Amino acid sequence: MNTHKNRYSRSITDQPNTILIKDGSYIITTNDKDEVVVLRGKSIYIKNGVVEEIIDAGAEGNLLQSVDMVYNAGLRGGTVLTPGFVNAHSHPPMYLLRSTTLLSNDTATTEESLAVARTIEQTMTLDDQKYAALGDFTEQQKLGTTTVLSHYHTPEATRWAARKAHVRLVDAISMASKTDPSASLEKAQATFSDVDELISAGITIHTMERVSVEELKAVKQVMDAYPEVLLTIHCGETVTEVEGSLKKHGKRPIAVLHEAGLLSERLVLSHAVHFTDDEISLLVKNNVGVVHLPTSNRIHKSGQFNYGMFYQENEAQRVALGTDSVISKSKLDIISEAFQSKVMHQDSDNPVSYEELFKMMTINGARVLGMGDTVGKIWPGYKADIAFWKLKDRGFIPYDSENPNTLIGNMITHGATAIRDLMIGGTFVISHRKHVLVNESKLLADLQQRHIELRDRVA
Ligand SMILES: [Zn+2]
Structure with a gap:
């Protein structure tokens, strides 16, 4: 598990090389034709920080056993996945x-x-x-x-x-x-x-x-x-x-x-x-x-x-x-x-x-930013920079399940205020709403103290 290295950072340990995100309820992304699509019932196979394959849920076969980590996105009311x-x-x-x-x-x-x-x-x-x-x-x-x-x-x-x-x-x-x-x-x-x-x-x-x-x-x-x-x-x-x-x-x-x-x-x-x-x-x-x-x-x-x-x-x-x-x-x-x-x-x-x-x-x-071939989509060949949003959330619900594109408008207009998990290059940076690498409680206390010192300096 993650261990404290010093006050602010925890090391990235035990980060899996191969990950299967199983049963993403919805994946919102731009596809290879540059169209925005909302995919339903798909799983994502990630290898060495890159999206290797998007697979129909249920057709994962041996991957379920062979990967280092399975992330079950279908649990807890489901998950909406977007590119970071x-x-x-x-x-x-x-x-x-x-x-x-x-x-x-x-x-x-x-x-x-x-x-x-x-x-x-x-x-x-x-x-x-x-x-x-x-x-x-x-x-x-x-x-x-x-x-x-x-x-x-x-x-x-x-x-x-x-x-x-x-x-x-x-x-x-x-x-x-x-x-x-x-x-x-x-x-x-x-x-x-x-x-x-x-x-x-x-x-x-x-x-x-x-x-x-x-x-x-x-x-x-x-x-x-x-x-x-x-x-x-x-x-x-x-x-x-x-x-x-x-x-x-x-x-x-x-x-x-x-x-x-x-x-x-x-x-x-x-x-x-x-x-x-x-x-x-x-x-x-x-x-x-x-x-x-x-x-x-x-x-x-x-x-x-x-x-x-x-x-x-x-x-x-x-x-x-x-x-x-x-x-x-x-x-x-x-x-x-x-x-x-x-x-x-x-x-x-x-x-x-x-x-x-x-x-x-x-x-x-x-x-x-010159990264259009590797960043900004959840698509094979792209870096696994993925945001995991709770579907059962006021930022998404209620939406029209016959027209899941309504999730995009809901997300932009109503919310998606806090992320459940966040992955950058296949590494989980936020897990269960907490930053994995930075002790936020310490950081906020330090920012407050520094802010007051700055105010004192110019008073
Ligand atoms: Zn500016």
């Missing part, structure tokens, strides 16, 4: 800023509360950032997320926390930051070798007004030399930011990126609100990924994402969802972000369907 969700934009080390902004206080204006949060952020130590990131990742996991893009400037913190929590991470490190004046392309590049099975590398630019054309040329050279590395930028979030690019470069952000040769499937633009139709066409033509952040956009009064245009161009196949940080979102889940998106676009010419939202939560996110 993908969060394509977040700032995990900011987790300790919860309670500093208008999301917890009625008194401050948006600007006042953000100023307080930024002051506190500047005083954080490396240990604060480490435990903050651990708090962030584990909250996301408990809400069904298995893959995260982190946009920040503290690789020591994010990678330490990702390894403790066993989360799949694209760790994009800033070369032009708002909070870290020492950020540079060289420092970001120095982190490219510190990657593994779960962690991959990236570069971030806070906004286009913070970089010169020469620096963008250097980014392009580095990206050509490291074909696995992604670039992510806050882009088109606000009118002020677009004006900042015009002032710095004499051009709008997309034109600058286009001239630098950076529009490609390895570019991820977060927010993407203030783009013209021509700019959106150009992004789609070049397979650029975009991250839709409706809650953050509402809270910061950023504007309205043009979902319709992305849909008309290519069915919004490279539109993902993200949480942003705790100062821009309620809880750090992708489900409520999908619901927020549903509501935001409800009255537009192109309302977003539940199936499209489900893709944004899973395969689109994986695609945007």
